[in-house]
């Protein structure tokens with residue numbers, strides 16, 4: 001098969017990191033293509049954007065995930081040895097653990113803990129009577145909910161420390177310099193804490209409830225019928241805790257969208273659940289969060305005139321695909337109504353990955369994410385009276401995850417439960 005790769009390619013890591021959400025999509029649109037090759041972190045990388053490219057990317061015969069994510073991502077955000085880097089039968093078996101812990105009774109259990117945490121925190125906010133940095137407030141609230149749901153023995157005094165640790169894994173993973181070092185350190189500490197706990201659980205040295213997530217992870221058997229090594233079990237437990245706390249980013253973006261589009265507040269406060277669904281989907285489509293996902297080519301092939309060499313890293317642009325003008329009319333406009341008339345496909349609406357979750361790498365936590373966003377909307381519009389006190393709501397697109405440039409603050413005036 002002819003390799004048409006350019007012999008020399010300059011490195012675009014700086015350009016990518018300065019605009020991680022728009023780097024791939026803008027170049028694809030400028031060159032009217034779905035794929036181009038560049039160099040990122042000094043490695044040749046094929047960048048893909050759009051629904052056809054997403055369908056290709058999720059073809060498990062063409063791509064695999066082992067060693068696909070760059071080391072700095074595995075050392076902070078993902079952890080090493082977790083489900084993200086598995087393929088084939090090993091992946092399917094591990095993924096079944098996550099599917100069981102993110103749907104049905106497990107999901108309802110998490111929502112119940114989150115509802116309790118909202119009530120506790122709302123009372124505290126009212127007593128404090130101060131402006132709240134909403135992101136900080138949501139990270140604390142979701143840390144409480146996630147740790148209690150997982151059955152982790154906690155003392156109340158631990159919340160600030162646990163919030164800091166779990167947040168660093170996603171909030172500082174892509175930060176320059178010291179921030180990234182803090183994320184690596186937080187991962188080391190958190191994995192040690194949870195690996196010890198898993199060992200204790202297996203040896204009968206804890207009184208963990210048998211129906212909690214930590215118990216399920218401790219006793220999960222992989223495709224070879226063996227228990228996971230404690231460190232890997234800790235990575236997987238963090239794969240539940242970390243992203244649950246990261247939903248705080250979407251909750252900030254939800255409040256941001258409500259502030260910028262106040263015309264939706266009255267029908268949403270009145271309980272229009274169809275509009276609530278559409279509004280939440282549009283937040284997930286329109287706002288930047290997870291920019292791209294990575295894989296490696298399994299075997300040489302040619303697609304749209306581009307040679308895909310075995311072993312080469314490939315990145316699929318999530319943000320750009322959610323803004324692709326071929327799939328979305330007026331993609332830069334925030335229009336929840338589009339979801340009332342358009343049913344998204346598994347490849348054109350991919351804020352949490354594409355294809356399907358059980359047999360592929362799509363995020364298993366979408367139901368949790370959407371449910372926590374619905375719950376937050378209900379709390380904010382029906383149980384609290386609040387005002388946004390931040391003046392400048394411009395988003396910082398160079399930050400990962402993207403957030404308002406100035407911290408979004410609210411003042412809670414009334415709480416009704």
Ligand code: HEM
Pocket residue numbers: 083084085095098102239240241243244246247248250289290293294318351352353354360361362363364365366368369
């Ligand atoms: C905060 C909002 C969330 C966002 C933006 C998000 C986004 C993503 C993305 C983009 C992927 C990669 C898909 C791929 O590789 O093709 C992913 C995978 C994953 N997510 Fe989420 N996620 C979120 C919430 C959650 C939640 C709440 C959980 C669990 C409680 C979760 C657990 C996972 C796991 C375990 C994977 C790896 C799946 C695999 O490789 O098979 N995520 N997520």
